[in-house]
Amino acid sequence: MPKRVSAPDYCLIARAMDVLGEQWSMLIVRDTFFGVRHFDDFQKSLGIARNVLATRLARLVDEGILSRRVSEQDRRKVEYRLTQKGRDLFPVIISLSQWGARHLRREGELPAFALVDREAGQPLGPVEVRSSDGRVLTPFDTQIVPASGTTEEIRAVIPPLRKAG
């Protein structure tokens, strides 16, 4: 019975982090995006303890992010794959990786691998937050509102963020 991190009752980010915020979970998902399928490969790729890996994989399967199936060709092997729910984490993984590339790269360091668009063979564009009509938004361009309000009510509720800081 794993300890749950927060009170994920109201906020969807909290609820998402309840699963993905467990140590190693996001990196296991990343590995599956990059084609890792098998227990021992995850273990070697991440250097994670085997018991913890077993716990994490079970949870990710339980949450419907990964599927688990025994290989037909070799019934010793178990294959973990992303479900659609798991694949929908694509923007999360890519935006994390792009944030890392912008802010965590040591001076002069070049990445060993890149993810490219298969069609053009080009690097991906930056993942951006947009309005429903396509304008790129910064945090300052957004505000939180009670979800039940109408648009008119909405604009009055929360004072604009100030850029001070």
Place this chain on the structure above:
Amino acid sequence: MPKRVSAPDYCLIARAMDVLGEQWSMLIVRDTFFGVRHFDDFQKSLGIARNVLATRLARLVDEGILSRRVSEQDRRKVEYRLTQKGRDLFPVIISLSQWGARHLRREGELPAFALVDREAGQPLGPVEVRSSDGRVLTPFDTQIVPASGTTEEIRAVIPPLRKAG
């Protein structure tokens, strides 16, 4: 001296999760996006233990994601704010929240709050991964390549992902 989760030496996602994968860190960042500034407010909002909160805030400041300054008006108060590095997590936070909205909402459940575009008062569009020329990409439309290769070399390196599964 906090324990570091993985070997964050090569992969930028691993390095990002070295900070943000610590329990609570992402939720602290989320709170700052939504205007939380003060120690006790984080504590009440998250229900986190005070010692752990102190550790997390110190680490986030140390990593340059949050800034810490003593209030001019009341020198008892300390203000934590997002730095530019922290604000650049916007797409990560929003894509996480959208993933949660798609996959973690209980039946019939409506969110209490929504983030809207300030100008139009409308909900945000979905955060998407795009090619450099703007096409929306799924995981199947991408592949990993050694970063030093040319475009021509690149396309031969890794066999296309199969949609089987």
Place this chain on the structure above:
DNA sequence: CTTGATAAGTTCCGTAATGCAACTCATATC
């Protein structure tokens, strides 16, 4: 200028999670 309240942490300690190595168990290979 003492008293009381507030804000931001710290300290202490019991409980829970992690890391590590060795072990099991089923299946495949020689």
Place this chain on the structure above:
DNA sequence: GATATGAGTTGCATTACGGAACTTATCAAG
């Protein structure tokens, strides 16, 4: 049959977390 492989378990030492009480600095009131 003997050995190897893959996917986990088990047991135990180490580390991190949760909770409550405590400290320190500052402010506001009388």
